[in-house]
Amino acid sequence: DAGVTQTPRHEVAEKGQTIILKCEPVSGHNDLFWYRQTKIQGLELLSYFRSKSLMEDGGAFKDRFKAEMLNSSFSTLKIQPTEPKDSAVYLCASSLEGSTEVFFGKGTRLTVV
Amino acid sequence: TQTVSQSDAHVTVFEGDSVELRCNYSYGGSIYLSWYIQHHGRGLQFLLKYYSGNPVVQGVNGFEAEFSKSDSSFHLRKASVHWSDSAVYFCAASWGYQNFYFGKGTSLTVIP
Numbered sequence: 102d103a104g105v106t107q108t109p110r111h112e113v114a115e116k117g118q119t120i121i122l123k124c125e126p127v128s129g130h131n132d133l134f135w136y137r138q139t140k141i142q143g144l145e146l147l148s149y150f151r152s153k154s155l156m157e158d159g160g161a162f163k164d165r166f167k168a169e170m171l172n173s174s175f176s177t178l179k180i181q182p183t184e185p186k187d188s189a190v191y192l193c194a195s196s197l198e199g200s201t202e203v204f205f206g207k208g209t210r211l212t213v214v
Numbered sequence: 215t216q217t218v219s220q221s222d223a224h225v226t227v228f229e230g231d232s233v234e235l236r237c238n239y240s241y242g243g244s245i246y247l248s249w250y251i252q253h254h255g256r257g258l259q260f261l262l263k264y265y266s267g268n269p270v271v272q273g274v275n276g277f278e279a280e281f282s283k284s285d286s287s288f289h290l291r292k293a294s295v296h297w298s299d300s301a302v303y304f305c306a307a308s309w310g311y312q313n314f315y316f317g318k319g320t321s322l323t324v325i326p
Contacts (some may be wrong), residue, residue, distance in 0.1 A: 143318035203306070
């Protein structure tokens with residue numbers, strides 16, 4: 102299945118560590134999104150790329166969160182340094198430019214202790 | 215400010231009942247609306263979308279949604295739910311081919 106692939110599925114980090122989450126979008130998609138999902142806040146946008154260019158980064162997350170898209174088929178989200186409040190599911194999603202259908206990965210569940 | 219709100223955090227119904235999950239959005243202009251479903255422990259999956267034309271759109275598994283400009287709404291409905299419809303449902307909106315804004319989700323529990 103050529104959906105959105107996220108690795109790892111689970112990550113446990115100690116406070117202060119640096120972690121890198123990975124995402125492979127659907128082949129051919131040029132929009133890529135990173136979201137953080139928690140029960141309280143729901144889905145919060147972290148970063149949005151179009152054709153590898155950063156279009157939007159969630160302002161509140163700028164200081165410790167950095168998403169990169171080095172090529173059209175791979176993106177990373179770095180959290181440095183991690184804090185316990187970063188514990189959440191991180192979702193990567195992609196779509197074709199102009200499409201309203203967004204394809205989501207299964208997410209990475211991050212636990213920071 | 216562009217926002218999407220889902221007024222009900224939890225909805226519980228019995229199997230065979232009809233259900234309506236509410237979604238309202240702020241901000242006018244050209245809008246793309248969609249619904250996603252997330253089963254426990256899984257990623258979000260696309261259900262249906264609206265941009266223009268017939269305000270009632272059909273999705274998978276008997277779901278439909280109706281766009282109302284006057285009410286700024288895009289409610290999701292199903293005439294007869296099945297226990298497997300138990301999941302969290304997210305409404306999303308996009309203005310001008312840009313970022314998607316999601317509601318906080320409605321958790322639907324269907325009692326067999």
